[in-house]
Amino acid sequence: MIKFDNVTYVYPTGVKALNSVSVEIGRGELVALMGENGAGKTTFIKHLNGLLKPTSGNVYVDGKDTKTLSVAQLSRIVGVVFQNADDMFFLPTVEEEVAFSLRNLGFSEDVVQRRVDWALKFMELEEYRNRSPFLLSGGEKKRLALAIILAWNPQVIAMDEPTVGQDSMQKEKLKEMIKQLNLQGRTVIISTHDVEFVAELKPRVILMSKGRIIADGKAEVILTDGELLSSCSILMPQVAATMSRLADLGFNAKVISVEEAVRNIVEGLRRLEHTRRA
Amino acid sequence: MSILEGLKFYAGDTAIHKLDPRVKFLVSMLMLIIVVMYAEVWMLTILIAVQAAIIYVAKVMRRWLKTIKGSMPLAALVFGLNAIFFISTGTYTTLQEVFYHSLALAYRLVLFLSSFSIFFLTTTPEEIGLTLTSWHVPYQYTFAFISAIRFTPIIAQELRDIMDAQRARGVELDRGGPLQRARKFIPILVPLLANALRRAYELAEAMEVKCFGAAKKRTSLMELKARPKDYAVLLTALVFFGLAVYYRLFPF
Amino acid sequence: MEIVRVEGLTFTYSGFDTPAISDINLSIEEGEFVLLLGPSGCGKSTLCRCLNGLIPHFYAGKMEGRVLVAGMDVSKTPTYVLSQYVGMVFQNPENQLFSLTVENDVAFALENLGMPRDEIRRRVDFALKAVGIEDLRKRSPFELSGGQQQKVAIASILALMPKIMVFDEPTSSLDPVSAKSIIETIFKVKKELGTSVVVAEHRVELLADKVDRVIVMQKGRIVKDGRPREVFVSEEMIPYGVPVPKVVSMAKGVNRHFKVFNEIPLSSEEFEQGIRRFIHDKVR
Numbered sequence: 170m171i172k173f174d175n176v177t178y179v180y181p182t183g184v185k186a187l188n189s190v191s192v193e194i195g196r197g198e199l200v201a202l203m204g205e206n207g208a209g210k211t212t213f214i215k216h217l218n219g220l221l222k223p224t225s226g227n228v229y230v231d232g233k234d235t236k237t238l239s240v241a242q243l244s245r246i247v248g249v250v251f252q253n254a255d256d257m258f259f260l261p262t263v264e265e266e267v268a269f270s271l272r273n274l275g276f277s278e279d280v281v282q283r284r285v286d287w288a289l290k291f292m293e294l295e296e297y298r299n300r301s302p303f304l305l306s307g308g309e310k311k312r313l314a315l316a317i318i319l320a321w322n323p324q325v326i327a328m329d330e331p332t333v334g335q336d337s338m339q340k341e342k343l344k345e346m347i348k349q350l351n352l353q354g355r356t357v358i359i360s361t362h363d364v365e366f367v368a369e370l371k372p373r374v375i376l377m378s379k380g381r382i383i384a385d386g387k388a389e390v391i392l393t394d395g396e397l398l399s400s401c402s403i404l405m406p407q408v409a410a411t412m413s414r415l416a417d418l419g420f421n422a423k424v425i426s427v428e429e430a431v432r433n434i435v436e437g438l439r440r441l442e443h444t445r446r447a
Numbered sequence: 448m449s450i451l452e453g454l455k456f457y458a459g460d461t462a463i464h465k466l467d468p469r470v471k472f473l474v475s476m477l478m479l480i481i482v483v484m485y486a487e488v489w490m491l492t493i494l495i496a497v498q499a500a501i502i503y504v505a506k507v508m509r510r511w512l513k514t515i516k517g518s519m520p521l522a523a524l525v526f527g528l529n530a531i532f533f534i535s536t537g538t539y540t541t542l543q544e545v546f547y548h549s550l551a552l553a554y555r556l557v558l559f560l561s562s563f564s565i566f567f568l569t570t571t572p573e574e575i576g577l578t579l580t581s582w583h584v585p586y587q588y589t590f591a592f593i594s595a596i597r598f599t600p601i602i603a604q605e606l607r608d609i610m611d612a613q614r615a616r617g618v619e620l621d622r623g624g625p626l627q628r629a630r631k632f633i634p635i636l637v638p639l640l641a642n643a644l645r646r647a648y649e650l651a652e653a654m655e656v657k658c659f660g661a662a663k664k665r666t667s668l669m670e671l672k673a674r675p676k677d678y679a680v681l682l683t684a685l686v687f688f689g690l691a692v693y694y695r696l697f698p699f
Numbered sequence: 700m701e702i703v704r705v706e707g708l709t710f711t712y713s714g715f716d717t718p719a720i721s722d723i724n725l726s727i728e729e730g731e732f733v734l735l736l737g738p739s740g741c742g743k744s745t746l747c748r749c750l751n752g753l754i755p756h757f758y759a760g761k762m763e764g765r766v767l768v769a770g771m772d773v774s775k776t777p778t779y780v781l782s783q784y785v786g787m788v789f790q791n792p793e794n795q796l797f798s799l800t801v802e803n804d805v806a807f808a809l810e811n812l813g814m815p816r817d818e819i820r821r822r823v824d825f826a827l828k829a830v831g832i833e834d835l836r837k838r839s840p841f842e843l844s845g846g847q848q849q850k851v852a853i854a855s856i857l858a859l860m861p862k863i864m865v866f867d868e869p870t871s872s873l874d875p876v877s878a879k880s881i882i883e884t885i886f887k888v889k890k891e892l893g894t895s896v897v898v899a900e901h902r903v904e905l906l907a908d909k910v911d912r913v914i915v916m917q918k919g920r921i922v923k924d925g926r927p928r929e930v931f932v933s934e935e936m937i938p939y940g941v942p943v944p945k946v947v948s949m950a951k952g953v954n955r956h957f958k959v960f961n962e963i964p965l966s967s968e969e970f971e972q973g974i975r976r977f978i979h980d981k982v983r
Binding site: 205206306307308333334335336337338339362363364365402403404406407408410411414415418427428430431434435438441442445 | 740844868971
Binding site for chain 2: 215218220239240241244245248249251253255256257258259269270273274303317318321
């Protein structure tokens with residue numbers, strides 16, 4: 170679905186944000202893009218919908234070279250939700266905000282109405298239909314931003330730092346929505362620092378540092394690799410960090426969920442009990 | 448906007464940078480007055496040579512040249528308009544005279560910019576703020592000035608982010624005739640203003656918490672101290688200025 | 700010694716019908732480290748702003764009850780006096796820094812108060828040292844990372860030498876490594892200077908084992924005010940959506956099979972210690 174073929178991107182200031190990046194993301198995958206500030210995550214995301222075009226190399230979205238398409242055309246396939254929802258709002262009501270993009274992309278009026286209804290319902294914003302987007306709370310604004318992008322049903326959804334500023338219940342809800350979207354067959358890419366959030370989602374993790382991809386694999390493998398994480402200034406999720414302290418005791422330390430950790434510790438303790446008895 | 452390159456501060460450890468900003472400001476002013484007094488190419492050339500020397504010592508030659516280069520279109524315009532004026536009104540009859548006087552006026556424009564350039568290239572915004580305060584400009588204005596410099600890059604980045612966010616919704620900012628493009632500014636302007644207002648509110652809170660406006664007489668951590676070197680430079684500049692004025696009034 | 704006392708405080712923002720906070724009673728002593736928890740909109744930010752006079756001086760509304768800071772009634776004392784007792788650091792570091800060098804920013808509040816130059820210099824040195832950013836002294840704020848900027852913001856408030864520092868979601872806009880650094884800085888300040896600290900935060904993993912007291916708010920009211928274990932371990936807090944540190948869930952899970960922990964750990968270190976102690980005791 171998404172293919173980066175030896176992509177290098179250099180900003181006009183001379184900063185090389187992406188350095189020979191090659192990666193493929195299949196349809197329906199759930200991917201977390203991680204890395205320290207300045208690793209190139211946001212630059213990567215901007216290449217998905219054509220906001221940036223590679224200085225060298227090519228990006229293919231659904232088989233098409235992004236250099237041949239406009240941002241508006243690519244946005245139909247790849248919906249990007251940026252970090253700051255406030256950067257989008259300018260209309261009097263929530264409903265109009267969602268409808269605006271649909272009209273821009275050329276949908277007919279009855280389709281617009283249906284899609285607006287669907288998006289508001291899915292993001293649980295029905296009750297705010299006629300409210301001004303400026304009067305929404307932080308969490309509601311983020312949901313609205315997502316609703317706006319979801320409305321035209323892009324195959325790929327990319328979110329840049331969706332969890333920043335959210336409390337634990339809002340994050341729970343967000344997690345559920347991401348899972349739902351992925352179950353519906355959408356390709357979901359989230360760029361985030363939040364290791365705990367990623368540990369709970371267990372997606373494929375692509376780890377970037379200084380413009381390169383330095384690791385690509387399962388969350389359980391990457392988030393438990395202490396050296397790898399510290400080389401990009403990322404903290405290990407608490408479960409993995411705790412388990413790694415106990416690695417010398419023979420417990421399997423490569424876990425990121427509470428249930429698995431408990432299971433491993435209990436098994437380990439049982440084994441110790443047996444050897445003691447023996 | 449290469450014209451602006453020569454008006455932004457560029458860090459350096461040179462003797463010029465270390466001069467008291469008040470002296471630099473006064474010297475720039477004196478040069479400006481000389482430019483106004485003389486529309487003669489020879490004097491303007493002397494001035495530009497002096498400025499170039501100062502710029503060389505301050506190691507900001509490249510930026511200064513960028514401003515000069517950037518001002519060329521405007522200078523050419525001034526040259527052209529004045530030439531037409533002189534010819535049509537018959538102020539000067541020979542081609543040589545028309546050329547010389549139009550050139551002088553265009554030259555003047557360049558020198559105007561260049562005089563300012565020296566000051567801005569080698570003086571930090573903070574020093575400019577201190578200069579204003581030392582001349583008893585009320586603190587609110589200095590603060591507004593420094594805040595503008597402080598937040599301009601942030602607002603500029605925000606503008607780029609807003610444009611990206613709206614493009615990602617299908618707003619095509621780069622297409623359409625002038626009227627269409629003007630309408631497309633609303634989805635850019637409204638979020639920009641809303642964000643600016645929100646930011647202003649947060650800033651006001653932080654200012655309140657930092658006791659802004661508490662004391663009638665505000666003190667400062669930094670102070671401007673004029674040293675012998677500064678007085679020497681000022682004196683030299685005044686001497687040359689005096690000579691220039693004298694020559695204008697009593698040419699020999 | 701009591702620094703802040705809140706009695707029967709209810710505040711309604713002007714233009715709203717329902718109060719943002721209702722019937723708040725609490726007392727904060729010298730040297731206490733308090734964590735303020737609660738979902739978005741529960742009134743944490745409002746309560747924070749009542750502690751230093753922003754409410755009622757900066758925000759309009761109806762205030763009932765009273766707040767005493769070092770014995771002074773907040774509604775009768777100007778904010779610049781209160782700021783020297785209660786310091787406040789906000790969420791977004793970018794919007795708290797005003798000058799073009801770190802040094803000048805830390806001096807900003809002191810300059811506004813008209814302090815003599817050598818006093819300003821002394822306090823700037825003190826604040827930069829306390830936060831550990833002396834090497835950033837001459838740098839420009841917008842060159843710095845979010846975490847560094849927030850440290851400058853903390854130093855600029857510390858320069859006022861307040862008896863209590865209030866932090867309203869200070870790590871919200873920061874990445875985890877910077878967040879950890881800021882929490883550690885806050886803890887360092889509390890330990891070395893004895894300043895009382897109130898932090899409104901969601902990132903409980905970093906704070907659970909460091910705080911003395913946890914106050915949970917919901918819909919404008921305080922629903923729990925107790926020691927960390929009372930809040931994170933007890934089942935009664937679950938309906939309030941209090942985020943629970945993962946080690947607590949892990950420990951409870953293990954305890955169901957083996958009675959490893961007598962006291963549920965609040966950090967990775969405590970968890971590790973508990974397991975090793977258990978194994979050591981069993982082996983003997």
